[in-house]
Every structure is written in structure tokens, then in C-alpha cells.
Amino acid sequence: MKALYIASTGMAAQERNVEVISNNIANMRTTGYKRQRAEFQDLLYQSYRRAGSATSDAGTQVPVGIEIGSGVKLAATARIMTQGNVVPTEKDLDIAIRGEGFLTVALPDGRTAYTRDGTLERDATGLLVNVDGFQIEPGIIIPEDATAISISRDGIVEAYVGDETLPVQLGQIQLARFVNKGGLESIGDNLFVETGASGQAQIGFPGGEGMGSLIQGYLENANVNAVTEMADLIAAQRAYEMNARVISGADQMLQATAQLR
Structure with missing residues (x-):
């Protein structure tokens, strides 16, 4: 089931996100430190039906296709170069x-x-x-x-x-x-x-x-804002938990399928 692998990429991405946030918090008192921000990109898509493909001999076209993504990846850890106090x-x-x-x-x-x-x-x-x-x-x-x-x-x-x-x-x-x-x-x-x-x-x-x-x-001083970092940390934790729930849900679906007689 693809949902297992898709959710696993989400968990890995949020783990890296937490690492970036923790480094920012660790350097709150580091002179001249510039905070980093994790940036993400979606992975390749599997196309089941392309938008714009013909649906009849009259030339009608599909207005919206069917694409299923394969997850997320960490694209960059951008450094925010704003002035510190x-x-x-x-x-x-x-x-x-x-x-x-x-x-x-x-x-x-x-x-x-x-x-x-x-x-x-x-x-x-x-x-x-x-x-x-x-x-x-x-x-x-x-x-x-x-x-x-x-x-x-x-x-x-x-x-x-x-x-x-x-x-x-x-x-x-x-x-x-x-x-x-x-x-x-x-x-x-x-x-x-x-x-x-x-x-x-x-x-x-x-x-x-x-x-x-x-x-x-x-x-x-470092340009790290403690309140912002804590808010980002909570959001990353919740995103990690939701991806873990997807894995758990996919596992339950597979279990139900395996128990069919």
C-alpha cells in the first residue's frame, strides 16, 4: 500500500524539520547566529489520467486529471539573514x-x-x-x-x-x-x-x-525568536503525529484485508 511509503516520507521530513528547529533553539545565545528554516518539495506524481486527454471523437477533453503523489522531501534549509538585536x-x-x-x-x-x-x-x-x-x-x-x-x-x-x-x-x-x-x-x-x-x-x-x-x-545577538521556534516545533510534532496515524491506519486496512476469508 503506497500510503505507508508516502507517510514515511512525511515523518522523515518532519524529523529533519525538528532537527533544524532544535539547532535554532540551541543557538539562541550564539553571537551573530542566523536562524535556518526547513523548506520542502513534493515528490514525483503517478499519473492515472492526464488532464486534457481526449474523451471522445468529438474532441472533448478531461478538465481535471488523476495524479497521486509519492510524498515529500526536504529541499533546502534556508538561512534567514535578518538583523539580530x-x-x-x-x-x-x-x-x-x-x-x-x-x-x-x-x-x-x-x-x-x-x-x-x-x-x-x-x-x-x-x-x-x-x-x-x-x-x-x-x-x-x-x-x-x-x-x-x-x-x-x-x-x-x-x-x-x-x-x-x-x-x-x-x-x-x-x-x-x-x-x-x-x-x-x-x-x-x-x-x-x-x-x-x-x-x-x-x-x-x-x-x-x-x-x-x-x-x-x-x-x-542571534535572530532567533523563541516564540516562533516553539510554534514551529509544535506544528512539526503534530505533522509527524498525523503521518504516524496514516501509517497506523494503512496498517489496519492491510490487516483487515489479510483477515478476509
């Missing part, structure tokens, strides 16, 4: 991006990654890095005796160095933007890499067209 941290090297841009990060293997996580630190040489020690591009070194570090909305890093009475410009943080942000590939650690679907990174500076601006002393 910006919250204060009172830490000089924390920055939040308000707008479309991503910080550029140099990976040890030579690749460039991109992130919305503005939790920055200084390494042993004073180089500006992320929490994993990867360099924020372009390389900006903050001297050991630097005080009163400031990062402007345009990404310009300044500090009072030594006995200087005026702030010294140490560099400018760059940002990247993409034609299709949803096409970026997540590699964990709050990092993304570009793909053929995302298009090549367009590099610029904060304040440039479409790049967004920086806010010092703030971080961007």
Missing part, C-alpha cells in the same frame, strides 16, 4: 555590524571566511583577531602601550599610544557583502565561506554603499 557589552574591542556586511577573517589554510560575530581580541603580538585567534583582515596591530582604543562607525581603529597627546590611527576594519547571503556555506565557529551560489565577496569599508556600519562596545 544589538546589545551592549562595555568591551572596547566588541563590535556589532548594523547592516549587510560581514567581517573578513583569514583562516590558517589560506582561505577567507566571513562572520557576523564581532567578539574581537588581541593576540600576543597585538594583532586584532577573533576568539579562535584568526586574523581580522586587514591586519591591525594594537601596540602594547595603547590606551583608550576607539573604533568608529566607519571601522577606523584609533588609540592613544605612549606619550602621544593625539590619537593615532592604527588601521581600518574592512567588511564584505554578497549578492546572495543565503548562499554562504556555514563551516561552524560562527564562520561562513563563499560558494558559487553566494557570488564573490564585494570588499569595502563600513559606511560604504550597502556595507553597513560598526557599533563599538556592542554585539549582535
